Amino acid sequence: MISFNYENNFKLTNELKISNWLSTVINAENCKEDEINYVFCDDTYLHKLNIEFLNHDTLTDIISFDYSVGKTLQGDIFISTERVEENAIDFSVPFVEELNRVLVHGILHFCGYKDKTEADALLMRDKENYYLKTLV
Structure with missing residues (x-):
């Protein structure tokens, strides 16, 4: 779930x-969906987690805590909507496109x-691009 x-x-308008899209990605990657929690937050909230749990004193758009067991995916994915908005501007893409990329990025980590x-980053980007095209 x-x-x-x-x-x-922030609030998704199309939860x-x-x-359903993320569930399709999980199935396509031959994984099983368990409890996956997305938490949308601001930079301050995510920065605090980054320092406390990862010892990184930097801003980031996403932090994922993977509790998966084998191919059964479970975990928490924290997303700074402020950072996603900044990245969308930096990459000259719509906010929703960058948000969807980050959403699937977290799932791909769990996969x-x-x-x-x-090389790994290139493969990840290819997978993101592929799955972004499947979101209709």
């Missing part, structure tokens, strides 16, 4: 559509994809 939680004034090396 995918759930959406809000720690700021069911996004949830086992990494992005620390250049």
Whole structure:
């Protein structure tokens, strides 16, 4: 089950559509969906988590805590809507496109994809682009 939680004034207007899309991604990656919680927040909230849990004193758009067991996906994905908005401006894309990229990015991490090396980041970006095209 995918759930959406809000720690700021942001609210998805199409929760069911996004949830169904992400479930389709999970199935396409031959994984099983368990409890996945998205938490939308601001930079301050996410920065605090980044320092406390990852010892990173930087702003980020997403932090995922993966509690998956094998191919059964579960975990918490925190997204700073402020950072997504800034990134959308920096990349000259609509906010909703950048938000959807970050949403699927978190799921892909749970599916086992990494992005620390250049090769891994390229594969992750290819997967994001592929799945973004399936969101109709």
